[in-house]
Amino acid sequence: MPIQSKFPDLGLTIFSRMSALAAETGAINLSQGFPDFACDASLLEGVTAAMREGHNQYAPMPGLPALRQAIAAKMAAAGGLEVDADHEITVCAGATQALYTAIATVLRSGDEAIILEPAYDSYAPAIVAQGAVPVRISLAAPDFAVDWAAVAAAVSGRTRLIIVNNPNNPATSVFSQADLAALAEIAERHDLLVLSDEVYEHLVFDGRRHASVLSHPQLRTRSFAVYSFGKTFHATGWKVGYCVAAPALTAEFRKLHQYLVFSVSTPMQHALAAHLRQAGHWQGLAAFYQAKRDRLAMGLRAAGFELLPSAATYFQLADYSRIRPDLGELAFAEWLTREHGVASIPVSAFYADGRNNKLVRFCFAKKAETLDAAIERLGRLT
Template sequence: MPLQSKFPDLGLTIFSRMSALAQETGAINLSQGFPDFAVDADLQAGVTQAMAAGHNQYAPMPGLPALRAAIAAKFASAYGLAVDANSEITVTAGATQALYTAIAAVLRAGDEALILEPAYDSYAPAIVAQGALPVRVALAPPSFAVDWDAVAAAITPRTRLIIVNNPNNPATSVFSRADLDALAAIAERHDLLVLSDEVYEHLVFDGRQHASVLSHAGLRARSFAVYSFGKTFHATGWKIGYCVATPELTAEFRKLHQYLVFSVSTPMQAALAQHLAEPTHWQGLAGFYQAKRDRLAPGLEAAGFRLLPSAGTYFQLADYRAIRPDLGELAFAEWLTREYGVASIPVSAFYADGRDHGLVRFCFAKREDTLDAAIAKLGRLARG
């Protein structure tokens, strides 16, 4: 019996494509969003110590109690929020699994879910897998501010869920308190649930403060919020994240979570619990990454790029049209990789219709010598 694909139009992701091209050409890979520097030595040692101490069997389905307690303590310290470690926190196999689980727990066939584009590429496939329809509301450069009137206009009787990403990858924009107020008003008016992807919560720059849906009275009871230890502690390959929601929403989330992964790597959870308990391990992340942003930015500008504001995440968007106005985004990204040895991501890949604004995305979560080498290669652009 022939298999009928649920995703006939999906192929290799743009991240795999550009990383493969970078490897093939020997280019510096500023495309895919992963650090090229080491995980904290104490955190690595904590995994070894946890294994030696016998933490090698299944963890409890919601996550190790020590880790959930450390997460709750972090919310109290960072945001003044009371989150119940037992009934509101679930440790997941990365943020993407948490996103999928929340989407699958909420949506049924025929439902609709709103996503704001440019959007992280896992949202729409997870919606489609449930037999539901992704409804897209486009954001525009340079600010990528949300037009909340357009969001409200996109809602139909079938709309069940709004998915937001704050700070936004790839737009690098961050929500204000007014954005949360507008989101809450829409969600309350139409009785919608909210899924908030907040994996870059600690990477907010220039004195801004992260505005979580969990901190808003009108959103707290109707929101799932998703986070990533991979982003926070430079360990994307560990694939450990967590979801925070009210006890009622968490109960539904866990019904599916237990059959998707049941539980997550025990020794890594134990090490993360110990590491997270020390606030200095996450409190300085904004300054750490802002320095990297500010190291890369002058080199990009000197090469001829026009930079868009980078308010959060570890990405920088750059307008290349003064360099090669004749090329679309994908063609430019491939040309830059092959001819100048630096890989980026076309922002058009984050729109379902592939709309082209003449923008590429660079990742600055790299060692200083990696950033300097990329700047040196791109310097040839200015020299012709």
């Protein structure tokens, strides 16, 4: 029997496509968002030690108690948040699984969920998989500020969920307290739930502070917040993250979570619990990545790009209008990869309508020598 596809229009993601092109051409891959440097040696040693100590069987479904307690302690230290380790934290197989589980927990066939574009590419397919409908609100360059009046106008009788990404990938923007207040007012007025993707919480630059939905009293009781150890500890391949939500929301979330993955790698949870207790492992991330941002920015400007503000994440958006104004974003990204040996991501891939703003995204989560080699190649543009 032939399968009737739920996603007839979906193919290979732009990240896989550009990474494959980089590998094919020998280009430096600044497209896909992953570090090319090692995670901390003590974290690796912690995994090995946990395996040798016999921690190789199933962990508890919500996550190892020691890890959930360490997460709660970190959230208190980082943002003054009081989180119940037993009833509000669930360890997941990466942030993407946490996002999918929250979406599937909330949405039923015919429901609507509001997403803000440019949007991370997993949101809409997860919504569609539930038989629900993504309702898209576009954010405009260069600041990608949210038009909350437009969000409010998009709410219908079928709206159940608003999905936000703060800090935003790829826009690199961050929410203010005014943004949280506007989101809370809409959610309260229409009795909506909120899913907040906060995986870049520690990568916020120039003295700014991350404002979590969990810090707002009205949002605290109606929000799922999702985080990633892969982003925080340079270990994206481990696929370990967590979801924080009020007890009633967490109870529903776990009903589905237990049948999707049941539990997450036990030795890695032991290692992460020990690593997380040392605040220096996450407190210095903003300065660490800000230096990389500034290193790449200097080279991009010298090559003729006009840079948009990078307030957070490990990405830099660049306007190529002065270099090849004749090319659309995908064509430019492919040309830059093939002809100049540096791979990027077209920002149009994050919009459903594929709009062309002549913007590409570069990842600066790379070793200094990788960034310098990319800068040298880009220097040939001038």
